[in-house]
Amino acid sequence: DARVTQTPRDKVTEMGQEVTMRCQPILGHNTVFWYRQTMMQGLELLAYFRNRAPLDDSGMPKDRFSAEMPDATLATLKIQPSEPRDSAVYFCASAGPSLRQFFGPGTRLTVL
Amino acid sequence: KQEVTQIPAALSVPEGENLVLNCSFTDSAIYNLQWFRQDPGKGLTSLLLIQSSQREQTSGRLNASLDKSSGRSTLYIAASQPGDSATYLCAVRDSGNTPLVFGKGTRLSVIA
Numbered sequence: 001d002a003r004v005t006q007t008p009r010d011k012v013t014e015m016g017q018e019v020t021m022r023c024q025p026i027l028g029h030n031t032v033f034w035y036r037q038t039m040m041q042g043l044e045l046l047a048y049f050r051n052r053a054p055l056d057d058s059g060m061p062k063d064r065f066s067a068e069m070p071d072a073t074l075a076t077l078k079i080q081p082s083e084p085r086d087s088a089v090y091f092c093a094s095a096g097p098s099l100r101q102f103f104g105p106g107t108r109l110t111v112l
Numbered sequence: 113k114q115e116v117t118q119i120p121a122a123l124s125v126p127e128g129e130n131l132v133l134n135c136s137f138t139d140s141a142i143y144n145l146q147w148f149r150q151d152p153g154k155g156l157t158s159l160l161l162i163q164s165s166q167r168e169q170t171s172g173r174l175n176a177s178l179d180k181s182s183g184r185s186t187l188y189i190a191a192s193q194p195g196d197s198a199t200y201l202c203a204v205r206d207s208g209n210t211p212l213v214f215g216k217g218t219r220l221s222v223i224a
Contacts, residue, residue, distance in 0.1 A: 033211060043201070043214050055209065091155055099144060099205060101212060103156040 002026045004104035006092050012110045018080040021107045023092030024073055032075045033093040033101070034060075034067055043091075049075065082111045114139045116204050118215035125192055126223050133187040133218050135202030140180045143208055147176050147187050148201040150217070156201065160187070192222045 005024045013019055025032050033048040047057035052069040060067065064083070069075045079086055092104040115138045125131050135145075144163045148156040160169045160176040162185070168177040175188040189196055199219045203212035 042216050045211050048211055050209075056211065093156075098161065099208060100158060100161040101146060101203075102158055103148075105155045 004092055004094050004102055006090075006104040006107050008107055009105065010108045010110075012112065013082055014112050015083055016081040017111075018078065019082045019086075019109060019111075021077045021090055021092075021109070023075040023077075023094075023104055025075065025092070025094030026096070026102060027073070029094035029096045029102075030072070031095040031099070032069060033095075034075070034077050035091040035093065035103075036088045037091060037106075038088045046077070046090075079109075082109075084111045087111050114142075114204060114206055114213045116202055116213050116215035118200075118202055118218050120218060121216065122219040122221075124221040124223060127192060127194060129192050129222075130188070130190050131192055131220075133189070133200050133202075133220070135185040135187070135215055137183045137185075137204045137213075139206065140183045141206065142180060143205045143210075145176075145178055145185050145205070146203050146212065147174075147185075148203065150199045150201060152198075159200075189220075194222050194224045196220060197222050 007022045031050045034046040037043045046059045047067040049069050066078045087110050089106045089108050091106045093101050095101045117136045146161045147159040150156045162169050162178045173190040178185045199217040201217040203214045205212050
């Protein structure tokens, strides 16, 4: 049963620390998305890639966030330095040619 | 700019009822529409995908319809069960190169 995997599932860190979240998209999916979900803002798109190239990262705070796809099986989202307002659940999603989108279980980030 | 609205924000029904969740979107020239389910503390689960050329899709007790001309989609749930309790999100994709635009969801409670 193919699914998107994310690590870690939970992360608690202190303000100012670097946070790296990882995502393994479904094998064969060439489009990868990063979202952030909070109670206040709902689901926000941060960035997305097609064939490992960034298509849009306008949703990310550029000064502290960065997203990359080192290879087709790994996407990373980094926050440096982290701030309490970054506390949220971060979701990765992937899609294949049909563009049906599948989400990972999320990383719950708490920045103290 | 595409906007997706889901009304009502919350709905409570007794077990066994058939129910309809509504989704409307402002720009009718869409590529596809996807319905998701999210359980508390979990990721989004893809339920149904309707391509722009299709009028409806069915999966088990779920049926989603699409009327592009009126900018509407409905998710019909037959014979509701307590296990159907979750937040249901509708999302629209405008083209093959744009991301999904999400509604804020309808929180469904099915009371035994």
